[in-house]
Amino acid sequence: MSAARPPLGPDRLRIEADQVCVDYNGTMALHDASLRLEAGCICGLVGMNGAGKTTLFKALMGFLRPSKGYIRINGLSVRQAQRQQAVAYVPQSDGVDCAFPVSVWDVVMMGRYGSMNLLRVAGASDRAAVHHALERVELLELRDRPIGALSGGQRKRAFLARAIAQDASVLLLDEPFNGVDVRTEKLMADLFMQFRKEQRSILISTHDLSHVRNFCDRVVLINKTVLAYGETSEVFTPENLSLTFGGLPPNLLMGPTPSRENER
Amino acid sequence: MTLLLAASTPLTWLLEPISHGFMLRALLVSALVGGVCGLLSCYMTLKGWALMGDAVSHAVMPGVVVAYALGLPFAVGAFVFGVGSVAVIGFVKQKSRVKEDTVIGLVFTGFFALGLVLISKIRSNIDLTHILFGNVLGISDSDITDTLVICAIVLAVLLVLRRDLMLFCFDPTHARSIGINTGLLHYLLLSVLSLAAVAGLQTVGIILVVAMLITPGATAYLLTDRFDRMTLLAVASSVFSSAGGVYVSYWTDSSTAGCIVLVQTFLFLLAFFFAPRHGIFRQHQS
Numbered sequence: 001m002s003a004a005r006p007p008l009g010p011d012r013l014r015i016e017a018d019q020v021c022v023d024y025n026g027t028m029a030l031h032d033a034s035l036r037l038e039a040g041c042i043c044g045l046v047g048m049n050g051a052g053k054t055t056l057f058k059a060l061m062g063f064l065r066p067s068k069g070y071i072r073i074n075g076l077s078v079r080q081a082q083r084q085q086a087v088a089y090v091p092q093s094d095g096v097d098c099a100f101p102v103s104v105w106d107v108v109m110m111g112r113y114g115s116m117n118l119l120r121v122a123g124a125s126d127r128a129a130v131h132h133a134l135e136r137v138e139l140l141e142l143r144d145r146p147i148g149a150l151s152g153g154q155r156k157r158a159f160l161a162r163a164i165a166q167d168a169s170v171l172l173l174d175e176p177f178n179g180v181d182v183r184t185e186k187l188m189a190d191l192f193m194q195f196r197k198e199q200r201s202i203l204i205s206t207h208d209l210s211h212v213r214n215f216c217d218r219v220v221l222i223n224k225t226v227l228a229y230g231e232t233s234e235v236f237t238p239e240n241l242s243l244t245f246g247g248l249p250p251n252l253l254m255g256p257t258p259s260r261e262n263e264r
Numbered sequence: 265m266t267l268l269l270a271a272s273t274p275l276t277w278l279l280e281p282i283s284h285g286f287m288l289r290a291l292l293v294s295a296l297v298g299g300v301c302g303l304l305s306c307y308m309t310l311k312g313w314a315l316m317g318d319a320v321s322h323a324v325m326p327g328v329v330v331a332y333a334l335g336l337p338f339a340v341g342a343f344v345f346g347v348g349s350v351a352v353i354g355f356v357k358q359k360s361r362v363k364e365d366t367v368i369g370l371v372f373t374g375f376f377a378l379g380l381v382l383i384s385k386i387r388s389n390i391d392l393t394h395i396l397f398g399n400v401l402g403i404s405d406s407d408i409t410d411t412l413v414i415c416a417i418v419l420a421v422l423l424v425l426r427r428d429l430m431l432f433c434f435d436p437t438h439a440r441s442i443g444i445n446t447g448l449l450h451y452l453l454l455s456v457l458s459l460a461a462v463a464g465l466q467t468v469g470i471i472l473v474v475a476m477l478i479t480p481g482a483t484a485y486l487l488t489d490r491f492d493r494m495t496l497l498a499v500a501s502s503v504f505s506s507a508g509g510v511y512v513s514y515w516t517d518s519s520t521a522g523c524i525v526l527v528q529t530f531l532f533l534l535a536f537f538f539a540p541r542h543g544i545f546r547q548h549q550s
Contacts, residue, residue: 061437061440062441063440079443087441091437095437096434096435097434100310100434101488101490101493101494102434103489103490110431113427113431113444114443114444118424119424119427120427146490149489
């Protein structure tokens with residue numbers, strides 16, 4: 001950790017995982033994973049397929065309960081954090097049904113559901129939040145388009161807008177740069193910087209190591225457990241990467257990996 | 265029939281059938297059940313639960329028989345067996361290597377066969393053909409009451425939770441991550457499906473009830489890209505089909521269930537060919 005940053009108190013931690021073990025149908029998907037992520041950082045989550053990236057995401061969202069250890073988000077239990085809409089998940093482009101009959105506006109409004117009443121009737125503040133979120137991702141003119149009529153990059157921005165409308169302090173992004181054009185990539189990178197300034201923390205699961213180097217100030221390396229985490233410059237060493245990818249020669253790993261396979 | 269048609273005006277075509285009490289009742293019950301099933305069909309088609317709808321509607325049969333034998337409202341038996349069949353499907357799928365569609369087919373035919381055997385063994389006044397093909401023209405007062413209660417329950421659940429259920433169909437991961445109980449929604453939707461299957465059983469019977477649960481949704485899906493409009497269109501097309509089917513069956517003296525589903529299929533074909541954006545003729549033009 002850099003000495004220039006303020007010391008980490010528990011109140012400054014967005015994500016705190018301590019010796020977390022997760023069983024998945026009898027197999028250990030994650031063991032003794034410990035992680036501390038402070039407010040306002042962009043963190044890459046790097047590991048092979050099946051290394052436990054999806055498992056970690058699911059544990060952070062409260063879908064999987066650790067069999068050992070604990071997870072705190074903003075100092076709260078995962079369930080409490082869920083109730084406060086603290087965690088937003090931004091799916092992969094192919095993670096949702098694109099032919100679903102909803103408009104861009106409808107999708108972003110879904111980010112507000114958690115703070116609405118039982119009937120999910122949108123109020124003025126909800127509409128204002130959605131409007132503002134769409135402005136930030138530059139999709140306001142396309143708000144009435146069906147979600148299926150968007151390009152892959154635009155769709156990704158719509159789901160980012162949903163996370164903004166939700167006002168989440170922790171964003172979990174699954175392969176955000178897959179199938180995204182240069183303009184969207186630039187816009188997303190700018191947004192990530194703004195999020196960091198707003199003290200939100202972003203966890204980006206990705207195969208693409210060059211993106212980690214370009215966008216992430218933190219990195220977490222996982223292979224069934226957290227191998228290393230911290231400043232990208234310190235952690236992103238050939239030795240650590242070799243460990244992460246099961247002993248492959250580091251020079252192969254410094255470029256973008258061609259693998260686009262999704263984790264199960 | 266030709267004589268009748270020739271001798272009458274369009275107004276009498278509409279009014280003559282409902283001058284009979286049993287026709288008016290059949291028309292109103294069919295329209296109500298059609299509307300409720302039409303609304304539910306949006307969720308079934310968007311969630312990809314067409315096969316599940318078929319399974320549940322067949323699996324309720326032994327429940328209906330047992331309920332009749334015990335003197336309970338048939339909805340209770342249907343509900344237990346409908347939800348039970350889904351639980352069995354989930355259990356067998358999880359514990360074996362057999363693929364899901366196989367398990368669904370296997371379980372619902374098993375339940376259906378059990379229903380057939382029960383009907384033949386339990387002494388009752390249940391008419392098998394009424395269960396299989398519906399008997400809306402001869403529907404009894406107590407059946408109407410049960411159907412009204414079922415429709416009210418289904419409608420209440422679907423209206424109160426319509427946003428949550430939409431989100432559950434579209435993006436269950438997001439729904440869960442903001443604290444919505446998706447497991448509850450899953451079973452609620454299945455329960456509502458079981459209930460709607462019993463209501464649909466009154467009008468078109470077990471064999472065709474799956475049409476009530478998917479066709480209006482599929483038709484509406486081709487006509488719009490907005491969810492709210494889709495629900496309205498599905499309900500409208502379903503009510504129209506049910507009412508229209510009852511009329512057609514009266515004037516052609518043919519199966520009511522068959523006519524209702526045929527009108528639904530006809531509307532789907534219209535949408536399939538001529539829908540403004542998603543019809544095949546439009547796609548070829550652009």
